[in-house]
Amino acid sequence: MNILDLTIDKLYNNTKSDFFHKSNYYLILCTPEELKELKDPLEIDETTFGECLEFDDSMKLDVFDKYDFISLNTYKLENKNLYLEEINMYLADRFILVVVNNDNFLYKYINDVIENKHTLSKTPIVSLYKINYLIFKKIMLNGFENLELVEDIILEMEDNIMNGVYDNNISDINHVRSLTRTIVKNTRPLLYIGDRILKENIRYMKASDIKKHNIENLQGIDFGIDKLYSFAISTRELADKLLDIYSSQVTEETNSLITKLTILTGIASPLTIITGIYGMNFKYMPELNYHYAYPITIFFMILIIVISLLIFKIKKIL
Structure with missing residues (x-):
């Protein structure tokens, strides 16, 4: 667990000390197991607390009186397999709490922000809202990076199929199509969240004194989400086209075989006549x-x- 008090620029690694003061601003990073220590000090409700402890496929943005709760599923590609990872965030007026497993890309990123503070402003409230923007930006970049890896796999498969079809091609094609469909399914809810952010349904867009610092960045995030979803759709279409390429290659090889058999028949016909005579x-x-x-x-x-x-x-x- 890492807790950065943006007001006094102090770092805490646990909750044993009375770290939380309602007048200060905080960036807090913890795992689902560590969230239990923060439940009472931050007045976290039972529903979202339970959702943070168990992985589920639902992605949401819930607006509460004291904070906004966002649950997202991100993905990671390893050895041509896709692994879903859940990210839960509490966005309050005076703190951002990110709940994520410590092997997640966002855990490492926020931990770096906390330790190095190179992206933070001298004004605590501006830092808080800037961190909100940086988190969404990092999530989008992770999506683009993994989609590019999937695209590379698809292009490699396309080249291999063009060089010849094999028995395992169909299973490989179905696998990569499944990957792209999972990515699209888990990218689509970001569109909804991006729209709600810009419609001022979250607290970081309601505060007029900070809105000017955040609106341009969040508009960029909304635009980036649209681009990410379009990329996911185009990658899925690219994967679907592998079936057409495979069918085309199978047809071409079949036609080639039929042509050779026809030629053989044409050559053998006069020989058959002679032997018949x-x-x-x-x-x-x-x-x-x-x-x-x-x-x-x-x-x-x-x-x-x-x-x-x-x-x-x-x-x-x-």
Whole structure:
């Protein structure tokens, strides 16, 4: 747990001391397990407290009298597998509390902000609202970074399919399509949250004295969310096109095989006729008594094969 008192610029690593003063401003970072220590000092309600302790798929923005509660699902791509991670935030007039597992990208980012303070303002209230903007910005950047990784996987698969189709292609395609659908599903609620932010339904847009510091940044966040969702949709469409590419390659290979079989049939037809003729049981076939009849017949059969191949080559069928 890390607690930064923005008013007196003091860092706490636990709640044993009486750290919380209602007149000060705070940035607080903790894990779900550590939230129990903050429940009473920050007057956190039972409903959101329970939601922070267990992972769920719901994403929401709830407005309370004392704070606004935001729950988001972010995602992380590792070894071509997608892992969902929950982020819960309490945005109050005098504190921002971020509840997230310590292996989450946002935990590391906020911990860096707290320890280095290089992005903070000398005015505590401005710092608080700036942190709000930085958190949303980091969440968006994480989304873009992971979408780019998924896009790279799709493009790599596309190149591999163009070089040849294999039995595992379908399972790989279905896997990456599932990834993109999960990403779209967990990106869509950000549109709703971004719209509510700009419609002044959260406290950081209601305070007229700070609105001028925050409105341009939050408008940028809303625009970025739209871009992120559009990127997610285009990535999903790109994944869906892999099926078309696969089907096209399968059809092309099938057509190529049929063409080769047709060529083989065309070459074999005259040979079949010759062997059919000499397989007849006629009593009088004059060339049967000729000493060189057999090698001459074989020669003509080979000549037919060579001429047929040359014709197919000239016609660019082979």
